[in-house]
Amino acid sequence: MVDPEKQPKVPVGYAQTKQARSCSIKRGLGIVGMALVAWWFLGRWTTGEHENVAPPLDVKEREKLFLSIPNGESIQATAKTFATHPHLAGSSQDFTDAKTMLKLFQDELGIRTPRSEPIFPAGTPKSRAATIALTEPYRSRSPTAWIDVYYPELDNPLGRSLDLLNEEGKSTWSVDLAEDGDPLDEDAFEYRDFIPAWHGFSGHGEAEGSLIYVNYGTKEIKRAEELGAAGVLLFSDPRDDGYVTVQNGFTAYPHGPARNPTSIQRGSAVYLSQQPGDPTTPGYPAYEHAKREKPTSIPKIPSLPISWKNAQRLLEEIEDIYADGTIINGRRRLSGKSSEAKVRMVNHVEYKITPIWNAMAAIPGHVKDEVVIIGCHRDAWVLGGADPISGTAALHEIVRGYGELLKQGWKPLRTILIASWDAEEHGLVGSTEYGEDFAEWISEHAVAYINVDVASSGSRWNVYGSPSLAHLIRNTALDVPHPVSKGKTLWDARDDEGPFKLNGSARVDVEYITNYERMEAKSAASKTGVSPLGSGSDYTVFLQRLGVASTDQGFGGTPYDAPYHYHSIYDSVRWQEVYADPGYHRHAAVARHLGLMAMRLTDSVIIPLNTTQYAFELEDYADSVERLALESKSSVNLSKLRSSISSLQKASIALDNEKAEAEEKFKDALSKLPHFPRCRAKFFAQVANWVKYFLGIRTSEPAEYFHPNRWEEYLSHQILDHEDVDLPKNPIFEFIKAAKRVSRANKKLIAFERGFVSEGGIKDREWYKHLGVAPGKWLGYGATTFPALSEAIAIDRDLTAARHEVARLVELLDKLAEQTGNFENK
Structure with a gap:
């Protein structure tokens, strides 16, 4: 760490407390950095005629x-x-x-x-x-x-087994729970038994019962547990492999492109749509000695991943997994039948704090x-x-x-x-x-x-x-x-x-x-x-x-x-x-x-974030909500929401105009700056003297006391705490004013996405704070737009909750529109 006492001193024209100095620097840091853009651009666009150093790339x-x-x-x-x-x-x-x-x-x-x-x-x-x-x-x-x-806190597998049982409860077939590791794929062969097939964050325990087929089971372990399932077996079905299947004449990997029938898809059983991260430290970091909470986002029932080869054998125990040949909306009707034979599954895992x-x-x-x-x-x-x-x-x-x-x-x-x-x-x-x-x-x-x-x-x-x-x-x-x-x-x-x-x-x-x-x-x-x-x-x-x-x-x-x-x-x-x-x-x-x-x-001088595209895309989000309301026969009035979206669109268009004008002014001010000098330290010393002259500070202090690597500090103290003072018509000061305007526009662009964050979060999964988009509650990784509102209608079917979510969105979007379209102190 650099010892500040050993650095050249920077003159300060008025007393500041440590806290005030800190606030000053933080408040002005972005603008001071933008002043560095002068050096950044000038170093690319202009070079001293006597310099031998090649100019940086454009x-x-x-x-x-x-x-x-x-x-x-x-x-x-x-x-x-x-x-x-x-x-x-x-x-x-x-x-x-x-x-x-x-x-x-x-x-x-x-x-x-x-x-x-x-x-x-x-x-x-x-x-x-x-x-x-x-x-x-x-x-x-x-x-x-x-x-x-x-x-x-992570889990590691200790013991796993899956057995098909006869009427006396004895095993008639033990599932191998392993991949074959064909030697044609040398790495797969070498490490075929290195990582067992299991689910991260899975439930520790044993289960016994009949088999029932639930097709994709898109609500997976969480909903199965809620409905009373004793355990869950998951497998990758070749019917989801499109046309490149063994059934269509392709050879299985590694000898061909089709799925290897022994392959097993490992994965995490954590309820990701509820919260990601360490389940024992929800909302705060997992330090070594952090306080741990009882996890609520991992299953209590055991689960295991198995191969298609083994799944086929188990499915034979269920005589008919489909009700008939009827296909409705692209889906087959399931029979709901269960197997007469039972299976016993064991998933023993050890949870421990792991770096x-x-x-x-x-x-x-x-x-x-x-x-x-x-x-x-x-x-x-x-x-x-x-x-x-x-x-x-x-x-x-x-x-x-x-x-x-x-x-x-x-x-x-x-x-x-x-x-x-x-x-x-x-x-x-x-x-x-x-x-x-x-x-x-x-x-x-x-x-x-x-x-x-x-x-x-x-x-x-x-x-x-x-x-x-x-x-x-x-x-x-x-x-x-x-x-x-x-x-x-x-x-x-x-x-x-x-x-x-x-x-x-x-x-x-x-x-x-x-x-x-x-x-x-x-x-x-x-x-x-x-x-x-x-x-x-x-x-x-x-x-x-x-x-x-x-x-x-x-x-x-x-x-x-x-x-x-x-x-x-x-x-x-x-x-x-x-x-x-x-x-x-x-x-x-x-x-x-x-x-x-x-x-x-x-x-880019102006950050290339298109808030207007975002604002207009919100109309599609509202259209999606109306379709859900129609399908669920719910009467939800979205007129205020659409009005708020319209206000945000207008504010964003105004921001587009502001950022275009700010960039134009910035480039104009940049073009009027003095030619980039060969001696950077001399240039910074001149900047210091200009600033001191403006602020009424004596310039008798030797120029070498102005350390060239600390001129941001000087500008932080001397300029940025005088934001309400009219700067003289000097190219340097005109540039700083233009840079400040660019910085304000950029901060609005950055803040736009933040504007969708609500401290209250989404109902029943408050870790998620974004009310514009989130993973769907039952969609796995899939996105749901206006999630709190959409799920109040489609999942909870709660009209009162839906109206509450409309009000929350209206308040949020109105506030965002006000922040986006306010351009005081240009």
């Missing part, structure tokens, strides 16, 4: 250089570094991977390796400072990297109080070739690209925070604990959160995000080449199909294709091509609790792709290279899009 050159960095060889190396061994959250392999990621951050960003490893237990001063100091005025200007250690490791890196920007966050989780159920190492490889390519830009003299306008999250698979634990730990800091400083998880598991590019990011997502995708088709862009990849061509006799399950066509129609109806975010990955805490505009993306499967062996040992490097992304071209495209989008969020 915007187009920076973007061209960045797009050239991601490549298949580098991505393959990252994949083999992380996805050729198991790395379950909290394991020794996971810790090793966290340190490997830390080393990658250090190497790529030119960070010196410190004497002691920067691994900090969460909640300690060093952990707190690593994040909070990023936005402090005297923070180091060099990139940093560290690891935060959280201590959630997890978030590997973090930061690139400080000129505007320190605005931060763009990029993240991907690192842990996997087994090997994680697609989930999450395809995303981790893409993240590494972004870091490599930024590292190369730094070597070329680039420094971002805003700060960039990069995260390799841990324990996502158990229930978004690492990101959630970080978000709860630094909630106030994130709410104050985060511009946007950019997520990647599965970068590649199929042929079609899928993208999700806040409506305010939709235009940026699309425009950036139009500037990224298509990964495999020349002459096309990444945006065109939204319509790509898989490679497997079929003959006329190929069959596909009617329920699967009905669901698929519904999703296709919903996507086609989108006005932006960007779907809303529900949950299921690490953006959840940022968007759904803290109100940070967020996005997620990746290539997924279609009916013509090889089935993805989700959370199986066969989610491997070999499967990725043979079927999902030969050559890693899709990985590279995702890296290019994410990194370029983050650069545009980082380096």
Whole structure:
């Protein structure tokens, strides 16, 4: 830490208390940072005629250089570094991977390796400072990297069994609960027994009873428990694999593209739509010695994942799982029959406090109080070739690209925070604990959160995000080449199909294709091509609790792709290279899009958030509510809600005009600044003298006392506490006024998403605070817009509650409109 007593002193023209100074600096930090934009722009647009140093790259050159960095060889190396061994959250392999990621951050960003490893237990001063100091005025200007250690309560499997019983209660068949691990996939073969097939956060216990088939069972373990089920068995059915099935003549993996019948989908049993993160520390961070609460978001009944091969045998015990051949709305009617034979299941798990490791890196920007966050989780159920190492490889390519830009003299306008999250698979634990730990800091400083998880598991590019990011997502995708088709862009990849061509006799399950066509129609109806975010990955805490505009993306499967062996040992490097992304071209495209989008969020003077798109999309949310009300025969008056939406639209259009004018004034003021001097220290000394002259401070103090790396402090004290004073008609002061106006517009753009956050949250799952969008209560990861209102109508069927939710939305939107459209003190 720098000793302030050893730094050159800065003259202060009036007394300030420590608290006042702190408030002054915090209040003015964004504006002071914007003053640094002068240096940032001038360093790019003007160069002293006698200087020999090559000027930094301009915007187009920076973007061209960045797009050239991601490549298949580098991505393959990252994949083999992380996805050729198991790395379950909290394991020794996971810790090793966290340190490997830390080393990658250090190497790529030119960070010196410190004497002691920067691994900090969460909640300690060093952990707190690593994040909070990023936005402090005297923070180091060099990139940093560290690891935060959280201590959630996680479970590990002890004993599991599943037996079919005869009338005497004796086992007639024991299910193997294992995957075959074909040696053709060497990594899957080597680690076939390394991670047992079980559910994270599952209920500890034993159960015995008859079998009953519930089809998709979309309400899964939570609703089964509520209805009195003794236990739950889950399996992946090949009928959801589209056309690429053994039934249609394809060979099973690893000898062909069809699903391996022994593959098992592990996963988390946590009630994610109720709350993510550590169930024993709801709403606050899982420090090592945190107070623990009795969890309410995990099941009490046991559950086990099983393979399709074993599920087939068990289903034979139920004579007819369907009532008849009738199909209603694309769904078969279930018989509701149960088996005569019973099964006994055992799921013994041990819950214990377990360390997890978030590997973090930061690139400080000129505007320190605005931060763009990029993240991907690192842990996997087994090997994680697609989930999450395809995303981790893409993240590494972004870091490599930024590292190369730094070597070329680039420094971002805003700060960039990069995260390799841990324990996502158990229930978004690492990101959630970080978000709860630094909630106030994130709410104050985060511009946007950019997520990647599965970068590649199929042929079609899928993208999700806040409506305010939709235009940026699309425009950036139009500037990224298509990964495999020349002459096309990444945006065109939204319509790509898989490679497997079929003959006329190929069959596909009617329920699967009905669901698929519904999703296709919903996507086609989108006005932006960007779907809303529900949950299921690490953006959840940022968007759904803290109100940070967020996005997620990746290539997924279609009916013509090889089935993805989700959370199986066969989610491997070999499967990725043979079927999902030969050559890693899709990985590279995702890296290019994410990194370029983050650069545009980082380096644009006006943050490219489109609040007007958001405001108009709310009309679609209201239309959806009216359809639900019609279907449930509820009479809900939405006229006041629509009026509030209209007011917000007008306010947002006014903000559009304000930000355009602010940017124009800023660029005009920038063009009138003095030519960028060769001697930066001399230039800053001149700034100091101008300020002192204006404030009536004597200028006799030697110029060398004005430390060039601390001029933000000087401006904080001398200018920003005099906001009501008319500045002289000097180019420097005109620029500062323009920068302040830009900063005010940017703060309104950032605050727009925050405006949907209600402290009261959503009924029965108050952890979720966003009243605009949330994961549906019974939709798994799927999004529900106006969630509290929609669920009051469709699920609770409570008209009084629905009217209350309308009133809450009206109050929230009216307040947001007032904040968005108020431009006093231009």
